[in-house]
Amino acid sequence: MATSQLTASSMTVSVRNLASFEGIRPSSVKFSSFGTLKPGSLSQRSFKRLFVKAVAVVAPKYTSIKPLGDRVLVKIKEAEQKTEGGILLPTMAQSKPQGGEVVAVGEGKTIGKTILESSVKTGAQVIYSKYAGTEVEFNGSNHLILKEDDIVGVLETDDIKDVKPLNDRVFIKVAEAEEKTAGGLLLTEASREKPSIGTAIAVGSGTLDEEGNRKQLSVAAGNIVLYSKYAGNDLKGNDGTNYIALRASDVMAVLS
CATH class of the missing domain: 2.30.33.40 (GroES chaperonin)
Incomplete structure (x- = not known):
């Protein structure tokens, strides 16, 4: 039986038990939908209407990721697990991070015969567009490979008001x-x-x-x-x- 977590907005299902997704290697597939999902209400036809976001898992034998072109590899900041008052938040209530640390950059953007170096450097703390990039699990942490154009700005302090x-x-x-x-x-x-x-x-x-x-x-x-x-x-x-x-x-x- 497939393991699942049902909410009004999302569902996580073990990919091994979905024949229609045979060949996908990621460990889980997330479905975004609308309304309340009831047990037994999903058919194979229903899955075709759901948005699929798969997290790619990089095998431990690979020790580095080198982005190409104007792409950037960002280690995603962990979601806040508590409120400012110290109340522990359940997983579904934790806000999805929109920032992280740049751990690798590509050679830059090509315009004509010119290659422009990336405007973000390794180690920079950045804010990126909410739905940008491809999520990758690497070295036990969640990363994002995205284009430099999807980076909103560089955060120079711990307060968002100082974003560049x-x-x-x-x-x-x-x-x-x-x-x-x-x-x-x-x-x-x-x-x-x-x-x-x-x-x-x-x-x-x-x-x-x-x-x-x-x-x-x-x-x-x-x-x-x-x-x-x-x-x-x-x-x-x-x-x-x-x-x-x-x-x-x-x-x-x-x-x-």
């Missing part, structure tokens, strides 16, 4: 949600609309043209901006302040 965005990324301090309606009615926490306005705290070095030259972004630090509502990575500072990191193309306007 890369390339075309913009780091924004999110404006606080309105607590009252225009008529003066007090809004509850749940009914406050998520703001899509904030102040640009830092911006990346710009995009690359076809010749490898940097093109400065049209957004500058200090600008108050309006951005796409569902874009970017939501982040929280040590003091609880909300930030978002997104691409400059997701900034729709500068307000003044």
Whole structure:
């Protein structure tokens, strides 16, 4: 019988007991779905509608991984197991990390006949896009192989507010949600609309043209901006302040 963990949003199933996934070597396959899954409600047809994310396991005989091109190998930071108050969190309640340490980099990005070195170095602490890369289990730890373009920024301190965005990324301090309606009615926490306005705290070095030259972004630090509502990575500072990191193309306007 396949071992499984069922929740409203995910399921983990032993791959050895799924004939339809024969040939996949990873030790487990994760399925993302919607709604509540009931025992006996899944058929072989049902699996075709589920999103599959497999974790590749590197055998112990291999002692190193060398990323190619503009790819970067990141050792994933472990998920927080306790709240700030010391309460132990169950596995499903632990937030998925979006950061880690760079342990290896490729030779760089090729533009025409020019190879540009990676802008991140080994040992750097980085923040990356939530759904980027391929997860790899190596030397008993979880790693991620992703393209440099999927790295949001370099974290130079232990507080997210000090992140240094890369390339075309913009780091924004999110404006606080309105607590009252225009008529003066007090809004509850749940009914406050998520703001899509904030102040640009830092911006990346710009995009690359076809010749490898940097093109400065049209957004500058200090600008108050309006951005796409569902874009970017939501982040929280040590003091609880909300930030978002997104691409400059997701900034729709500068307000003044």
